[in-house]
Amino acid sequence: MQLRKKDILDIESLTVDEINLILDTAEGMKEISERPIKKVPTLRGKTIILFFHEPSTRTKVSFDIAAKRLSADCISISASSSSMVKGETLIDTARNLEAMNPDIIVMRHSSGGAPNLMARHVKASVINGGDGMHAHPTQALLDLMSAREKLGDLGGKRIAIIGDIAHSRVARSNAVGFSKMGAHVVFSGPPTMIPKGVETYGADVTYDMDEAIRGADIIMMLRIQKERQENFLFSTVREYSRYYGLSEKRVNMAKKDVLIMHPGPMNRGVEISEAVADGPYSIILEQVTNGVALRMALFYLLAGGSRDGDTH
Numbered sequence: 001m002q003l004r005k006k007d008i009l010d011i012e013s014l015t016v017d018e019i020n021l022i023l024d025t026a027e028g029m030k031e032i033s034e035r036p037i038k039k040v041p042t043l044r045g046k047t048i049i050l051f052f053h054e055p056s057t058r059t060k061v062s063f064d065i066a067a068k069r070l071s072a073d074c075i076s077i078s079a080s081s082s083s084m085v086k087g088e089t090l091i092d093t094a095r096n097l098e099a100m101n102p103d104i105i106v107m108r109h110s111s112g113g114a115p116n117l118m119a120r121h122v123k124a125s126v127i128n129g130g131d132g133m134h135a136h137p138t139q140a141l142l143d144l145m146s147a148r149e150k151l152g153d154l155g156g157k158r159i160a161i162i163g164d165i166a167h168s169r170v171a172r173s174n175a176v177g178f179s180k181m182g183a184h185v186v187f188s189g190p191p192t193m194i195p196k197g198v199e200t201y202g203a204d205v206t207y208d209m210d211e212a213i214r215g216a217d218i219i220m221m222l223r224i225q226k227e228r229q230e231n232f233l234f235s236t237v238r239e240y241s242r243y244y245g246l247s248e249k250r251v252n253m254a255k256k257d258v259l260i261m262h263p264g265p266m267n268r269g270v271e272i273s274e275a276v277a278d279g280p281y282s283i284i285l286e287q288v289t290n291g292v293a294l295r296m297a298l299f300y301l302l303a304g305g306s307r308d309g310d311t312h
């Protein structure tokens with residue numbers, strides 16, 4: 001089976017079959033990263049541009065590693081190193097990148113919709129690496145992969161997503177993704193951090209964190225995004241942590257062997273305690289490991305590969 005799509009811009013536009021195809025392909029890619037020589041020639045001759053207009057550690061590095069493990073030529077540009085600082089528009093930038101005939105462009109931008117605009121102006125495939133408060137599809141896909149790896153079929157599983165829902169592209173993409181896979185998504189956070197209409201993402205809402213995590217199979221904690229808040233939406237960090245921080249005591253309210261997830265970067269001691277972040281239920285670093293395989297799978301599939309194809 002092949003992924004018949006030009007771009008990966010959000011989770012909404014992926015079918016359940018396409019999500020399963022991506023996750024199955026990613027599972028097959030994991031083994032390459034465990035070899036002594038972590039490189040296959042699958043994408044030799046392909047050109048991938050990483051165009052990051054916002055800071056990133058996990059997403060940028062894992063896309064870069066994924067491209068190199070598949071032997072693609074990978075070029076990175078950042079906000080400060082692109083001619084957009086001299087006033088070039090995004091559309092002109094897109095046209096100039098297109099003129100160099102890349103195969104795939106990965107884009108992170110502070111404005112929601114920027115990767116969609118890019119995708120309309122280039123023949124290359126565009127992957128959204130996170131745009132404003134809109135979407136982070138590759139994070140949601142790697143989260144689905146990590147959850148599926150541990151729990152199997154996600155149908156009927158309860159996932160509590162806790163924190164700053166209003167500013168979180170990760171929350172939005174994950175709510176849509178987990179709902180599509182049949183899971184029951186519950187959002188919780190302070191009323192000031194939960195925008196009206198979030199139910200349209202397929203999630204229930206409660207302002208009581210304990211209610212959200214009671215019986216949960218997965219607890220996904222979100223970072224307080226100070227950089228996206230015009231006004232502080234909670235009174236003090238200590239108060240936030242008391243009502244919406246994940247402590248060991250709270251973990252015990254969830255199901256036995258609950259999975260603790262966080263997309264990173266974490267504010268230790270704010271939304272998650274040190275003990276929980278580094279504790280036995282945390283799969284936070286496994287999410288990061290899976291991110292490389294997931295992004296290898298996307299590059300491979302967008303370049304025309306099929307699930308049953310030979311990746312060497």
Ligand code: CP
Nearest residue numbers: 056057058059263264
């Ligand atoms: N999860 C995530 O998007 O992390 P980075 O901002 O470090 O890429």
